[in-house]
Amino acid sequence: MLWPEVRKAYPNQWLIIEALEAQTMPGNRRQLGRLAVIESCPDGEAAFQRYRHLHQEYPAREFYFVHTSREELDIRERHWLGIRRGDAARA
Amino acid sequence: MRLELEGNLPFVAIRVGYRGVEIEIGKVLIDTRSASTLLSVDTVSSIGLFPLPEDTLHTIRGIGGSEVVFSRRVDYLQVGGRALNGFEVEIGGMDYGFEITGILGMDFLTRAGAVLDLGNLTIEFTGAEKMERGALAQEHFLDWPAREAQLRAYRARRGWMRRAPCPASLAGGLREPRWPPDLGLKPPQVVGVD
Numbered sequence A: 001m002l003w004p005e006v007r008k009a010y011p012n013q014w015l016i017i018e019a020l021e022a023q024t025m026p027g028n029r030r031q032l033g034r035l036a037v038i039e040s041c042p043d044g045e046a047a048f049q050r051y052r053h054l055h056q057e058y059p060a061r062e063f064y065f066v067h068t069s070r071e072e073l074d075i076r077e078r079h080w081l082g083i084r085r086g087d088a089a090r091a
Numbered sequence B: 001m002r003l004e005l006e007g008n009l010p011f012v013a014i015r016v017g018y019r020g021v022e023i024e025i026g027k028v029l030i031d032t033r034s035a036s037t038l039l040s041v042d043t044v045s046s047i048g049l050f051p052l053p054e055d056t057l058h059t060i061r062g063i064g065g066s067e068v069v070f071s072r073r074v075d076y077l078q079v080g081g082r083a084l085n086g087f088e089v090e091i092g093g094m095d096y097g098f099e100i101t102g103i104l105g106m107d108f109l110t111r112a113g114a115v116l117d118l119g120n121l122t123i124e125f126t127g128a129e130k131m132e133r134g135a136l137a138q139e140h141f142l143d144w145p146a147r148e149a150q151l152r153a154y155r156a157r158r159g160w161m162r163r164a165p166c167p168a169s170l171a172g173g174l175r176e177p178r179w180p181p182d183l184g185l186k187p188p189q190v191v192g193v194d
Helices: A003-009 A044-057 B042-045 B106-112 B125-141 B146-162
Strands: A013-020 A022-025 A027-030 A035-043 A063-067 A075-080 B004-006 B008-019 B022-032 B037-040 B057-062 B065-080 B082-092 B103-105 B115-117 B122-124
Touching: A013 B146, A022 A075, A022 B042, A035 A044, A044 B065, A044 B106, A063 B057, A063 B065, A075 B042, A075 B115, B022 B042, B037 B042, B042 B082, B057 B082, B065 B106, B082 B106
Parallel strands: A075 B057, B022 B103, B037 B082
Antiparallel strands: A013 A035, A013 A063, A022 A027, A027 A075, B004 B008, B008 B022, B008 B065, B037 B103, B057 B065, B065 B082, B115 B122
């Protein structure tokens, strides 16, 4: 499904979606192509916690928490090198 | 403001205000390699920072995979004596496998004019002082009557504090504390204010 179709099928609600196709455009915009709807959530907090859980379980898959009131998905990409701790052995 | 070293990484405590409520967040990593500032959702949920339909999402990619976070403008973010108003932070799960409540990134550090002294483990804001003074001066010229009233009220408060005698029970036989230290200055004359 594309985003306009998702909006039509699931109007005005929080969803967890998975990007099946996505690319990063100039200006660090993440453009999503075909999407799969994973589940519907009662509010933003629930959607976020659900995303968090799914992301930890399937770290390689590209999930998002989104509300279908949005006409356009506005997703920016940025890079971060992560944390390299001195006491990593204790972690 | 003191930095805490843990695992040889610098952490600091910050304050965040959102919709009139403030929380203090300890153990925020100072990271000059991070472009933006990120807070853990578990920490800021107590002040009602949850995703809203209109939030912009950021996907953070790097070593160890990616993470989707949402972005929100808070009332202010404060470190030590320096606060930035209307500051935009990212909020995410931060499930990195160890305890961390946030990352103070370059967006805050540069705008606040932070100076890190890693020998003495402190963070100061020398540039900030200049900015605040500049802002104060601007306010001073733009709104002179209001500024004047503010100054009068401030002086009146100080005058009142000085006139209040030190209670004998507190003084306990010690010599009367002298504040401000004697610099040969006369206390300001307060005119027309009770």
